[in-house]
Amino acid sequence: MVDTVIDWFAVQGRDLPWRRPGTSAWAILVSEVMLQQTPVVRVLPRWHDWLEHWPTPADLADAPTAEVLRRWDRLGYPRRALRLQECARAIVREHGGEVPRGLDALRSLPGIGEYTAAAVTAFAHHGRAVVVDTNIRRVLARSVRGRALPDASYSAAERALATRSLPTDRERSVAWNQAVMELGALVCTARSPQCARCPLAKSGCAWFAAGRPAAAEGTRRRQAFEGTDRQMRGKIMAVLRRDGEAAVTDLLALDPADPARVERCTATLVADGLAVHAGERLRLP
DNA sequence: AAGTCGGGGCC
DNA sequence: GGCCCAGACTT
Numbered sequence: 001m002v003d004t005v006i007d008w009f010a011v012q013g014r015d016l017p018w019r020r021p022g023t024s025a026w027a028i029l030v031s032e033v034m035l036q037q038t039p040v041v042r043v044l045p046r047w048h049d050w051l052e053h054w055p056t057p058a059d060l061a062d063a064p065t066a067e068v069l070r071r072w073d074r075l076g077y078p079r080r081a082l083r084l085q086e087c088a089r090a091i092v093r094e095h096g097g098e099v100p101r102g103l104d105a106l107r108s109l110p111g112i113g114e115y116t117a118a119a120v121t122a123f124a125h126h127g128r129a130v131v132v133d134t135n136i137r138r139v140l141a142r143s144v145r146g147r148a149l150p151d152a153s154y155s156a157a158e159r160a161l162a163t164r165s166l167p168t169d170r171e172r173s174v175a176w177n178q179a180v181m182e183l184g185a186l187v188c189t190a191r192s193p194q195c196a197r198c199p200l201a202k203s204g205c206a207w208f209a210a211g212r213p214a215a216a217e218g219t220r221r222r223q224a225f226e227g228t229d230r231q232m233r234g235k236i237m238a239v240l241r242r243d244g245e246a247a248v249t250d251l252l253a254l255d256p257a258d259p260a261r262v263e264r265c266t267a268t269l270v271a272d273g274l275a276v277h278a279g280e281r282l283r284l285p
Numbered sequence: 286a287a288g289t290c291g292g293g294g295c296c
Numbered sequence: 297g298g299c300c301c302a303g304a305c306t307t
Contacts (some may be wrong), residue, residue, distance in 0.1 A: 083304085110304095134303085
């Protein structure tokens with residue numbers, strides 16, 4: 001099963017820029033943070049722009065935060081951009097400007113959680129690490145457990161499954177992590193999996209063997225986006241990226257029917273460090 | 286364990 | 297109009 005997926009990747013894997021030999025650990029770390037909850041196609045232009053302007057942690061550490069947020073553009077979750085700059089400063093301050101090795105050192109950096117620490121270990125340092133992202137969760141849920149989708153919450157049992165599935169050999173573990181993630185992204189997709197193209201369908205997938213049973217009735221209900229504080233925060237940040245600053249009274253026009261919502265969101269943006277007050281105006285930090 | 290946090294493209 | 301996307305962090 002492992003070699004089947006690795007061989008598939010050798011032929012079908014995408015030539016993504018952060019996978020090219022010679023890519024720095026910092027560039028790979030930046031790609032992983034940008035890819036958190038964000039599709040590859042939208043990350044590509046931002047990643048090139050960021051690495052062109054800030055090729056090392058020291059470069060980003062010294063950058064004006066307002067420019068950092070502008071170059072983040074519409075990637076979403078702009079707190080990631082702030083944490084990435086804090087991460088760069090921590091790397092300069094505590095690790096001599098080099099991306100540290102080891103899960104514990106990586107996890108202690110701002111914005112680096114369990115997944116990203118493992119991904120940097122595997123893809124930047126070529127170490128053996130249990131990488132578990134949404135793609136790997138789905139491939140293992142289907143191929144091993146015979147389920148249409150992974151459980152809503154990430155459990156210890158699921159992590160144990162991922163650990164068991166990881167090859168013991170270091171080089172094969174790196175290849176496996178990369179390959180199974182790509183399989184989930186290109187073939188074993190959430191909505192319409194293309195089992196006809198899947199190297200595991202014939203012999204390695206319990207879900208396919210069981211006739212692709214449907215998922216249990218939807219229990220998880222996501223928060224709607226239209227009309228939420230998240231959307232309003234995004235609108236305010238879009239204005240600040242475009243103009244650098246705005247009069248608070250002008251921002252109220254973003255939702256004339258509910259000025260309290262605009263004020264509430266402005267306050268949370270300031271609390272998050274994404275905006276600062278300057279008299280009667282709001283501007284990027 | 287559950288909520289919050291962007292934004293866009295696809296069905 | 298709901299769903300999904302290389303998650304992290306707080307409570």
